[in-house]
Amino acid sequence: MIVPSLFLGAMFGGAFGIIANVFYPGITAGPRAYALVGMGAVFAGTVRAPLTAILILFEIH
Numbered sequence: 001m002i003v004p005s006l007f008l009g010a011m012f013g014g015a016f017g018i019i020a021n022v023f024y025p026g027i028t029a030g031p032r033a034y035a036l037v038g039m040g041a042v043f044a045g046t047v048r049a050p051l052t053a054i055l056i057l058f059e060i061h
Helices: 002-023 031-047 050-060
Strands: none
Touching: 002 031, 031 050
């Protein structure tokens, strides 16, 4: 349950980061930052524990 949500969040966040960098190259962060945010958002929504998601992402990064 944890690993698929992290993977899907990273893929969706990274894809959004790539698209954001295409349209706004000098303004946005890199796709890796969007991937981390996507991982945290999907994981927090899945387990309904946002603080746990933040701590796990700090451990991963």
